[in-house]
Amino acid sequence: xxxxxxxxxxxxxxxxxxxxxxxxxxxxxxxxxxxxxxxxxxxxxxxxxxxxxxxxxxxxx
Amino acid sequence: xxxxxxxxxxxxxxxxxxxxxxxxxxxxxxxxxxxxxxxxxxxxxxxxxxxxxxxxxxxxxxxxxxxxxxxxxxxxxxxxxxxxxxxxxxxxxxxxxxxxxxxxxxxxxxxxxxxxxxxxxxxxxxxxxxxxxxxxxxxxxxxxxxxxxxxxxxxxxxxxxxxxxxxxxxxxxxxxxxxxxxxxxxxxxxxxxxxxxxxxxxxxxxxxxxxxxxxxxxxxxxxxxxxxxxxxxxxxxxxxxxxxxxxxxxxxxxxxxxxxxxxxxxxxxxxxxxxxxxxxxxxxxxxxxxxxxxxxxxxxxxxxxxxxxxxxxxxxxxxxxxxxxxxxxxxxxxxxxxxxxxxxxxxxxxxxxxxxxxxxxxxxxxxxxxxxxxxxxxxxxxxxxxxxxxxxxxxxxxxxxxxxxxxxxxxxxxxxxxxxxxxxxxxxxxxxxxxxxxxxxxxxxxxxxxxxxxxxxxxxxxxxxxxxxxxxxxxxxxxxxxxx
Numbered sequence: 062x063x064x065x066x067x068x069x070x071x072x073x074x075x076x077x078x079x080x081x082x083x084x085x086x087x088x089x090x091x092x093x094x095x096x097x098x099x100x101x102x103x104x105x106x107x108x109x110x111x112x113x114x115x116x117x118x119x120x121x122x
Numbered sequence: 123x124x125x126x127x128x129x130x131x132x133x134x135x136x137x138x139x140x141x142x143x144x145x146x147x148x149x150x151x152x153x154x155x156x157x158x159x160x161x162x163x164x165x166x167x168x169x170x171x172x173x174x175x176x177x178x179x180x181x182x183x184x185x186x187x188x189x190x191x192x193x194x195x196x197x198x199x200x201x202x203x204x205x206x207x208x209x210x211x212x213x214x215x216x217x218x219x220x221x222x223x224x225x226x227x228x229x230x231x232x233x234x235x236x237x238x239x240x241x242x243x244x245x246x247x248x249x250x251x252x253x254x255x256x257x258x259x260x261x262x263x264x265x266x267x268x269x270x271x272x273x274x275x276x277x278x279x280x281x282x283x284x285x286x287x288x289x290x291x292x293x294x295x296x297x298x299x300x301x302x303x304x305x306x307x308x309x310x311x312x313x314x315x316x317x318x319x320x321x322x323x324x325x326x327x328x329x330x331x332x333x334x335x336x337x338x339x340x341x342x343x344x345x346x347x348x349x350x351x352x353x354x355x356x357x358x359x360x361x362x363x364x365x366x367x368x369x370x371x372x373x374x375x376x377x378x379x380x381x382x383x384x385x386x387x388x389x390x391x392x393x394x395x396x397x398x399x400x401x402x403x404x405x406x407x408x409x410x411x412x413x414x415x416x417x418x419x420x421x422x423x424x425x426x427x428x429x430x431x432x433x434x435x436x437x438x439x440x441x442x443x444x445x446x447x448x449x450x451x452x453x454x455x456x457x458x459x460x461x462x463x464x465x466x467x468x469x470x471x472x473x474x475x476x477x478x479x480x481x482x483x484x485x486x487x488x489x490x491x492x493x494x495x496x497x498x499x500x501x502x503x504x505x506x507x508x509x510x511x512x513x514x515x516x517x518x519x520x521x522x523x524x525x526x527x528x529x530x531x532x533x534x535x536x537x538x539x540x541x542x543x544x545x546x547x548x549x550x551x552x553x554x555x556x557x558x559x560x561x562x563x564x565x566x567x568x569x570x571x572x573x574x575x576x577x578x579x580x581x582x583x584x585x586x587x588x589x590x591x592x593x594x595x596x597x598x599x600x601x602x603x604x605x606x
Contacts, residue, residue, distance in 0.1 A: 070214075074207050081203070081351070081363060087349055095350060104203075105402075106402070109398050
């Protein structure tokens with residue numbers, strides 16, 4: 062449980078920080094967005110899902 | 123009616139209506155410090171959402187983000203990332219801060235430090251750091267407002283004078299409404315800003331380029347290098363991006379207005395729910411980038427602090443004055459409502475912790491409310507002075523704020539996770555962090571790292587080292603230990 066919780070917290074933060082230099086490309090474009098911008102936007106959407114799951118794991122809702 | 127008259131008339135009408143609405147909605151509320159500063163610790167999920175969205179999405183979101191996309195391109199992506207990281211950290215930190223605040227009757231960030239570390243001197247020091255580094259944040263709102271009024275005036279009047287008038291309005295607004303009025307005003311603000319951003323971020327690309335992918339195709343042909351980050355060592359390159367997201371994400375909830383918002387919550391779960399869902403609001407920023415990128419293709423050539431005019435200039439040139447008026451009104455509220463929350467939070471800290479704890483003055487309830495109001499004016503005037511002497515882009519101002527404000531974070535985190543952290547350790551960390559930032563403003567930071575981030579590293583090292591060699595003998599740490 063602890064590991065799952067820590068993963069759900071760390072993955073979005075790592076994806077939005079140290080992962081970004083590695084996806085810093087124009088292609089492939091997604092919905093017309095340069096790939097790096099798409100990556101960041103995708104994680105902005107994924108983060109609430111991760112935090113919501115953390116709450117589930119903690120038994121809060 | 124002239125174009126300027128119509129546009130400015132709409133702006134004035136919206137501002138006056140918002141102020142009346144806020145006053146009316148908080149008319150009956152009694153003004154004690156607990157009510158005035160932290161809304162009586164009574165805000166539920168929706169109301170706290172309004173307050174947080176009200177103070178987080180500012181002139182910077184509206185103009186500064188577009189200006190950064192216009193002027194630099196990909197570095198603007200950091201704005202999407204840092205708020206999201208801030209909410210992840212906030213999910214854990216805010217409920218913990220709220221719990222000890224409620225148990226021990228804390229009203230401000232420095233109160234938290236005084237209580238946990240048992241040092242009034244440390245609290246006064248933190249208060250002074252917050253006071254100094256929040257001034258550029260108020261200047262940012264002022265500068266955004268000035269840009270809007272100048273463009274809505276179609277070059278017909280002295281915008282500097284108009285900014286003075288607007289600031290008097292906001293001071294009056296803060297005096298009478300307090301935190302509750304600010305949250306209500308942000309209902310109108312958010313509705314208008316959302317409409318304006320959807321217009322600027324979707325209608326502009328559709329009108330000029332047919333579609334959003336079409337706009338990116340044009341950008342790619344003209345400015346391909348701007349769409350990805352520069353390599354590691356370059357200014358605003360990947361190293362800058364990572365260090366800036368970390369610095370500003372960690373500092374996201376460290377400002378005095380954020381402590382006030384946290385303490386205003388009714389319960390811990392109100393804070394958790396907001397941390398989960400507020401990242402979705404960040405998507406608004408994507409539309410702001412679209413507006414900034416469109417402007418780069420339509421009205422190229424803006425330089426320096428002028429980049430913050432980007433999409434407003436497009437609206438001014440290609441759309442009727444009533445559209446300009448509505449967009450400018452949205453932008454004006456995006457400056458005024460957060461300015462109110464920032465002024466209120468910072469003035470509370472100045473009155474309670476600098477005047478009260480530092481100098482032993484204004485300790486009764488009525489004197490404290492009066493002193494808070496006086497500091498609202500003092501801070502507003504200082505922000506105006508900074509605006510007159512230092513012309514910066516909006517993002518430049520925001521990064522100065524975070525360089526200082528984030529230095530409180532190691533002390534807040536270690537309050538909960540490390541029993542041995544001492545007042546000396548935290549104090550040395552903050553002092554070392556700020557000294558590092560000041561040294562690095564003179565010389566460019568190595569590898570393009572954000573100077574505030576290096577300050578944060580120095581801060582953590584000093585906090586640990588000095589805490590180990592000094593002794594803490596406080597019972598109050600017990601209250602902080604249950605928090606995880």
